[in-house]
Amino acid sequence: MTYTHLTTNELVMIEANYQEGMAVSAICHSLKRSKQTIYKIIAYFKARHTAYDYYEHYKANKQRCGRRKTQLTQNEQTFIQMHLDRDGSLDVVKGTYPDKISCSMRTLYRLVDRGIFKREDLPWKGKRKSNGKTEKRGKLAFRRDIRERSKVYPEFDSEFGHLEGDTIVGKNHKSAVITLVEKQSKAIITLRTKGRKASDIEQALTRWFSRFPKHLFKSMAFDCGKEFCNWKTISNQHDIDIFFADPGCPGKRGLNEHSNGLLRRHGLPKQMDFNGLSQKVLPAIADRRNNIPRKSLNYQTPYQVFLSYIKCLA
Numbered sequence: 200m201t202y203t204h205l206t207t208n209e210l211v212m213i214e215a216n217y218q219e220g221m222a223v224s225a226i227c228h229s230l231k232r233s234k235q236t237i238y239k240i241i242a243y244f245k246a247r248h249t250a251y252d253y254y255e256h257y258k259a260n261k262q263r264c265g266r267r268k269t270q271l272t273q274n275e276q277t278f279i280q281m282h283l284d285r286d287g288s289l290d291v292v293k294g295t296y297p298d299k300i301s302c303s304m305r306t307l308y309r310l311v312d313r314g315i316f317k318r319e320d321l322p323w324k325g326k327r328k329s330n331g332k333t334e335k336r337g338k339l340a341f342r343r344d345i346r347e348r349s350k351v352y353p354e355f356d357s358e359f360g361h362l363e364g365d366t367i368v369g370k371n372h373k374s375a376v377i378t379l380v381e382k383q384s385k386a387i388i389t390l391r392t393k394g395r396k397a398s399d400i401e402q403a404l405t406r407w408f409s410r411f412p413k414h415l416f417k418s419m420a421f422d423c424g425k426e427f428c429n430w431k432t433i434s435n436q437h438d439i440d441i442f443f444a445d446p447g448c449p450g451k452r453g454l455n456e457h458s459n460g461l462l463r464r465h466g467l468p469k470q471m472d473f474n475g476l477s478q479k480v481l482p483a484i485a486d487r488r489n490n491i492p493r494k495s496l497n498y499q500t501p502y503q504v505f506l507s508y509i510k511c512l513a
Contacts, residue, residue: 204257205236210250213240269302269310276315279307283320286465287491294498342430342443345420345451351440352418359383359508360417363455366395366426367467374473375426376481377403378462379419380455384505385496387458387488389481391473397429408437415512420444420452461488 205213209230216226226237243253271279278299282292289307293300300307311318349355361382366375377390377400392403408416418440421427430441444451463469466484489501496504 205232205240207250207254210240210254213237214244214250217241217244268313269306271300271302271310271315275300279316280320283316285491286461286487288321288494289316290494291492291498294494295492342423343441345442345444348418348420348440348442355382355418357383358417359512360415362416362419363452364419364421365452365455365459366392366400366424367459367462368395368469369467369473370470376467376473376476378455378459379407380458381416381501381505382454384501384508385454385458385493386501386505387462387485389462389467389485391476391481395426397426400426401429401433404433405436408439413438415509418442420455422446422449422452458488 209232212230213226216229223234223237223241226232227234230237240253244250278296279289279292283289289311290304293304293307302310307316310316311321348361352358352361355361359381362379363382364377364379366377368375372395375392375395377392379388379390380386381388388407390403390407393399416437416439420442421430421444423443423446427441427443430443433439434441449456462484465487467473486502489505492498492500
């Protein structure tokens, strides 16, 4: 039988019956309690205490029961905050350094709710469009649909060499940067371009592809922006298949969209003029993200995974 604590009514009845001189066995029978419980309460009354005193003592003891809240040491908090300042997430910090943090990953997120860590220090989680929003951009015609990719590459989900690409626009829409992400390694590549014209995009991609052997990269996926209208020339020149996601469906290139958000947050904000950036600055911004371990990569960095694939294919 499950034990239940004495109620205030029971305490008052025990006190009244004790003062009237009722036998302990009779009190036990009327309340259906054990003799040990009744003798314990009566011993408390004999010490010149009341039922109210006993209940206040019970409440004080009750507050000390249960699991205590997890407390991190100052060294642990400093270590975690250091990695959050470097754009790491709590699950990555715990997964990469399990021996340096004494609590679980879920407890770390509960500490955020308690205010131990600032919520704004956590990685950006994306924005949402309102229901019913119609996308009016991206009217590129005669494109290869992204649904064809799985037919052309049946092992797309597991093989190296598939890219997702886009451009992020600078201040007043006067400048742009090309961003590419390799699917398996999640390595981010940033390329400088002279402008937003299709010819500028083509030239920048041609310079970058010339640094790698042919057939290293198999396919690319873009949105339907007009800056990619020279896709046939790029595809034929570098022997790479190029596909396009449907307008208003960024989730079909979700990895690239997420990477763009990280770059926006840490180095390429919307109010920045990209024309003044040198080609040395852009890789440095991408390097910052590519050297952070990721949970989806078994807590390896994107660069480590990217180079491991390159060595295997060499």
